[in-house]
Amino acid sequence: MSKSNFTRRGLLKTSAVAGGATLAAPQFFSPSWADGHAGYLNAPQGDTVTLGFNVPQSGPYADEGADELRAYELAVEHLNGGGDAGMMNTFSSKALTGNGVLGKKVAYVTGDTQTKPDAARASAKSMIEKDGAVMITGGSSSGVAVAVQALCQEAGIIFMAGLTHSNDTTGKDKKANGFRHFFNSYMSGAALAPILGANYGKDRKAYHLTADYNWGYTTEEAVRTSTEAMGWETVAAVKTPLTQTDFSSYIAPVLQSGADVLVLNHYGGNMVNSLTNAVQFGLRDKQVNGKNFEIIVPLYSRLMAKGAGANVKGIFGSTNWHWSLTDEGSKAFVKSFGEKYGFPPSQAAHTCYVQTMLYADAAERAGTFNPCGIAEALEGFEFDGMGNGPTLYRAEDHQCFKDVLVVKGKENPTSEFDLLEIVEVTPAAQVTYDASIFGGELGTCNPGA
Amino acid sequence: MDAIILQILNGLDKGSAYALIALGLTLIFGTLGVVNFAHGALFMIGAFCAVTLQRILTLSHVVIDDTKKDFLGNPLKVEVPYIYDWFGQETGAAIIDWAVPLAIIFAIPVMIIIGMVMERGLIKHFYKRPHADQILVTFGLAIVLQEIIKAYYGANPIPAPAPEAFKGSYDFGALLGFDANTIIYPYWRLVYFAFAAVVIAAVFAFLQFTTFGMVVRAGMADRETVGLLGIDIDKRFTMMFGLAAAVAGLAGVMYTPINAPNYHMGMDFLVISFVVVVVGGMGSLPGAVLAGFVLGILESFASMREVIEFLPGINQVVIYLAAIIILLTRPRGLLGRKGVMED
C-alpha cells in the first residue's frame, strides 16, 4: 500500500516518535491524511500531540537547560493528568483539565541548542521535519531565541521562548508566531532604577561593563536610560568581548574613573567571572565620592548566583521570578517541582513551565493546534495565578507584561538554593512601555501549510 | 601614568597565567612535537582538583534543624561538615577556607599520575603518527575528560574562593605616591603572579641543572642518539608528560579563585595557549614564557577604554593581530628553534 502527497512546505507526517509510539505495528496514514489539509503544519495525528523542547544540553548553559527540561517534563506530566497538577490549580483560565490537550496526550521530543543559533535551528528543524512537533520552546540565550523564532515563523510553528532577556526578541526581531513570557532588558532597567535610587541615592556615577553583543547592548541602553533619567551620571561604558574570561583589565581602571557604581551588563559565565573579579579587586570595600562603592547586575539568575558564590551578597539585580514568592501559583509550582526533583525551580524552569501551560491553554481555548488559532488565543490574553500576578500577553508584540522582581544577594543563605532575596515586586504598570519603541514588524501568523 | 602602571600590573598577571599554561604545553608540543589538544583539559582538571578537595573537606552529615523551614515547609536539613566534628568549627572552617592552596599538595601527585598514564596509555603510540592523528586523538580525549567532569560536577561554574586572608586588594597607588585607590591590585592575583614565577623558575632550573633535564634536552635535540647511549629516553619522556601535566594542573588550581572553574574552561584556554607557544617559537621554553607576558600585556593595554574608543574592537583581536605581526616579521616566533614542526 502506498500513498504519496506533494506538500508546499517541508512537512513530515508522523505520529509522535517519542512518548506515544511503541514498538507496535507501523502506522498507515492514508485515511487520516485529511489532517494534512487541516490547514496547518504538523497537525497532530492519532491521539498524541508532540511538543519540541529545545534547550541547551551542552555548553556553558547546560545546567540551566537541564532545569528547563525538568520544568517541561513536569508540565507534560501535569497536562496529561499526572502529579498534583501544579499551577493548573491556580491558573485563572480553567480550560485545561489534565486530559492532555484537546483530548490528545502530550508527548515531547528534546534537542540540544548548544547555545549556538545554528545548532539550535538544526535541532528545531529536526523536531519539525522529523518528529512532527507542533510547537518549539526553550532556549537560554537571546541569540538562540531570535534565530529559532525566525525559523518557526518561516516553518509555520508556534515558538514559545524560554529564557531570553534581550529587547530584540519581542522588539526588533519579533515574529507573529513567537511569544515571550520572560521579561526583558527594558523592564529590568525600569524596575531597578527606583530601587537603586532609594538605596544608593540619586547622584551616582555609574561605570558600565557591557558584553559585546546584542543582549549586552540593549541591557546597557535600558539601565543607562532609566538611571540617567533619575539623575545618575554615566561615566563610561566599556564593551567586553563575549569570550572574555578574565575581566581584570576592564575592572582595574574603574576606580580611577571616579565612578562609584559598577554596572555589569553580563550574563552567565561572563557575569560570574566579572562579578568575581570585581569583588576580588575589593571594589565593594572602597569609598568613592564619600559613598560606598556599589555593584549592580541587571539580570540575575540563581545558577549565576550559585556560580559567583559569596560574591553576590548584597548586590542588586532583577529577575523574572523567584521560588521564594509566596503567591498561590508560585507556591504550587515550587511544591510540585520541589517534590519531584528535591530542590526549588529556577526562573528559567518557571518561565518554561508557564509557557507550556499557556500554549496548552491557548490550544484548548482555540480548539485547534493551528498556530494562527493559538496566536489569536494568546494575543491580548489576560491571566493570573502563574506566579507574577495579573499578566497580559500583549497582542502588538507578543510580550508578557507582569510584575518584575528586584532582588539582592542574600547575606546569610540557608542553603545552596537560597541565594537571592526579593527586595521589591515592581508592578507591571511600572515596566510597561509602548510597543512601537523598538521597531520591528510582527508580520502575519504563518500556519505553515 | 597610574592607568599605565595598572595595565602593566594586569598584563603581568594575565601574562603569568598564559605563560604558565603555555609552559606546560610547550614541554609536550613545542619540544616533543606532539600536538596535544588535551592540554586545556589538563588545566581544567587541575582546577577541579581544587574543587574536589573542597568537596572532600566539606563532606557533611545532615542535622535536622526544627527551628527553620526549607522551601517546601519541611524542617531544614543543615549540612555539617565532618571536619567540624573532628577539629571544631573554627579550625574546620579555617581548613576549608584554605582549600585552594591546600589543593596544590593534592594536585601535584594526581596530575603527574594523569599525565604519565596519558602518555603511557595513549600518546606514546602517537609519536610517529602524523600530526593530524595526534589532533584527532587528543581532541577526542579532551572531550571525554571534559564530559566526565561535566557529568559529575555539572556545567555551572563552581566558586572556589581564595582564603579569607587574601581577600581584597593592595593599594600600590599609596606606595608609589599616587592618590589612594588609583592603583589597587587583588592580593590573590599577586600571589598568582609570584606562584607562576616560582613554578616557571623551578621548571627551568629542573631542566637546566638536573641530569634528568640534561637527558631530556639532549633527547629533544636528537632522540636516536640519546637512545643509543643506553639511556631509556622513553621513560624520561613519560616523566616529562607528568611534569607538563603537573604544571598545567597547578596553573589550574591557582586559577580557581580568579575565575570560578567550569568544565569548559580548558577549551577557552586551549586556543590562546597554542597561540602563545607558537608565537614564542616552537621548541623554546623561554619563548613561551616571553610570549605569554607580551600577549598578556598587549591584551591589557588593548582593553583600556581610551584605546577601545580609538580603535573599536581592538580588545577582541589584539592577541591574534599581535600573533600575525610577530609571525610575519619573525618566521619562527620570538625565540623559535629551526626545524621544529615547520612542515
Add this chain to the structure above:
Amino acid sequence: MGILEIKNVGKRFGGLQALGDVNLSVAENTVHAIIGPNGAGKSTLLNCLVGKLIPDTGSVTFQGQSLLGRKPHEINQMGVSRVFQTPEIFADLTVMENVMIPCFAHRDGSFKLNAIGSVAGQADIKTQAEQILEDVNMLDKHQMQASSLSRGDKRRLEMAMCLVQEPKLLLLDEPTAGMARADTNNTIDLLKEIKEKRDITMAIIEHDMHVVFSMAERITVLAQGTPLVEDTPDNIKGHPKVREAYLGEAQV
C-alpha cells in the same frame, strides 16, 4: 668564459667568515670537483649557487646571467639541477610520479594551473618519464612508492629526476656520501654514462677522493672559505699546498 662564473663571493654568518673571496670558473661540458676539509665552505658555496643563500659580496653568473637574488625554482628553470647529499625525492609518490613532476616542470614552467587535465592522459610526459627510467634501469620499479626504494635506487631516481629536465649544469652535493663501495662505484658508472650520453656540465662537491679522482677533469680545493688551488687531478695529487691543507689529514 665558463658556463658558471663565481667572482669574489663572500658570505659571513655572524662572526664566522664562511666564504672569503671565492673565484671559480666551471667550463662547459666538464666535470669540476670542489673538495676541501670539513668546514671549508663547500656547502655554503653550493647554497649560494642555487639561491638558498645570498652571498654578501661578489657575483655568480650562469651562462652570463646573474643568479643572485633568484629563487631556487627560478635557477632550476634556467637549467641548473641539484642532487642532494641525502636523496631528496617525493617519498610518498610512486617512482613514475616522481619523474613526471620534473617533466611537467620542464614543459610547463614554474607554475601552471592545470587542474582539470588528467595526469594519466599526458602521453608525451609519460613517454619521457618512461624513457629516463629506462636510462637509469628503474622502469620495472615505476609503480613502487619512492620511500620503499633502496638507498641506491633513491639516488638513481633523484638523478633521473634531475636529468629528465635536461639541465645544462648538474650540481652534485656529495652524491656518494654514506654509500658502500659497491654503490659508490655504481654511482660513478652512472654519472660517467650520463656524461657520455649528454652535453652536460657537472660540479661535484665530494669528500671521497676515489670518486673525485675517477671522474673530475678539474679540481678546486677550498680551505677556510677560500680556493687554495685549482688544477687537473694529477697536479692536485702532488700539490704541496693541498697536501698540507687537506690530504695530509684525509689519508688518501
Add this chain to the structure above:
Amino acid sequence: MFGLSAKDTRLFFIVTGLVAFAPFLMNPFPTGSAMAQFNAGYPDLMQRFVIFGIFAIGFNLLFGLTGYLSFGHAAFLGAGSYAAVWMLKLLTINVIPAILISTVVAGAFALLIGFISLRRSGIYFSILTLAFAQMAFALAASVLTPITGGETGLQTALNDPRILDGIASSGGNIPAPALFGLEMRNSYVWNVSGWTFTFNAGYYLAGAFMIVAFYLSMRIFRSPFGLMLQAIKTNQTRLNYTGLNSRPYTLAVFVISGMYAGLAGGLMASMDPLAGAERMQWTASGEVVLMTILGGAGTLIGPVLGAGFIKYFENIFSKINSNVLHEWFAFMPDGMEDFIVTILYPFVGKGWHLTLGIMFMMVVIFLPGGLVEGGQRIANLFRRKKSQPSEADGAKTPAE
C-alpha cells in the same frame, strides 16, 4: 568516463547514487517504530550532510593534498554565508546569485588570507589562519554587528529591498529562498506502508552541487595540478629544486578550498537564510579538520564520510533522551530496564559529546586511515579473492 579512470568512475557513480537515494537510505526504519529515532532522512539533516560534505571535500583539497593544515577555514564558510544572506536580502530571493556571490566572496577572502598566511608553513601557517579566523569571528560578533547581525546572526526581513523581486512579498511573511520559484523547503512526501520518505528540493539542489564539487575534486586529485600539490606535501625542497614555485600552487588550492567553503556557506544560507558569527569560530574550523581526519585525509570520499558521521551524532544522538531509552527497553523487566537505561544515558542526549569523543579516539586508534580504512577493511573481508594483492610489495595504495 568524464575523464575519469574506470575505478574513479565507479566511485563517482556510487556517490551520485548515494546522494540521489539518500531519502531512502537515511530512513531505513519505519516511521513510528522505536528505531525511527535513528532515521536521518529528514530534509535539514540530509542538507547538512551534503553541505558539510562540500566543506570537507574543499578542506581536504588543501589539507589532504598539500598537508597545509588551515585552522581557520570556517571563516570562509562564514563569509560565504554572510554574502549569500546579503544577496537574498538585497538582490533577490532566488538562490543562484546568492550561491555564486558567496563562492566569489569566500574566494576573494581566501586569496587575501592565503596570500599572507602562506608565507609560513607548518604550525606557523596553522596559527596564522587560526588568528585570522578568530579575528573575523570576534569582529563579526561585535563591532561589525551592523553588517553581520552580531551574535544573533544576519537574517532576512520583511522589509528587505530585494530589488529584482519587486515588492511582491507573500502576505506578511518573508519569502523563502527559492530556485526560480521552487522553494528550497518544498518537499515531496511519499508514504509507503509505514515508511515515510521525504524528497526535498533544497536537498537535491545542495546534493547536485555536492556531486559537482566531488567530481571537480576527483579531477583535481588526478590532474597535474593535484600531483604538484601532493609533491608539496611530500617534499617541498625537492619541488623547489625541480623548478616549481610552490607558492602559486598552495595559494591556488587555498583559494579553491576557500571557494568550496564559501559554496557550502552559500548553500547553507540558501537552505536556511541565517548567517551567524559562531560559524566562524575556531570550534567550527576545528570541526572540519576533525571531519576530514576522521573520514581519512587525502582520500576522495573520506571527508564526506567524516562530515556525515559527526553531523549524525550531533543531530541524532543528542535527541535521545531518557524517555526514549525507557521505551526501547520497555520489554525488559523493570529493574533491568532501569539498569540498562542508567548505563546508556550518559552516552546519549546531553552526553552525545562524550560518545563523539570516544568515537574519535577509537577511530584514530584502530583505523589509522580513518573511516575509509574501515570501509576498505570490510571490503577486503568480503573480497578475499587473490589474497593480499599488490599492496604488500610497497606499491602505492591509490587514494580512494
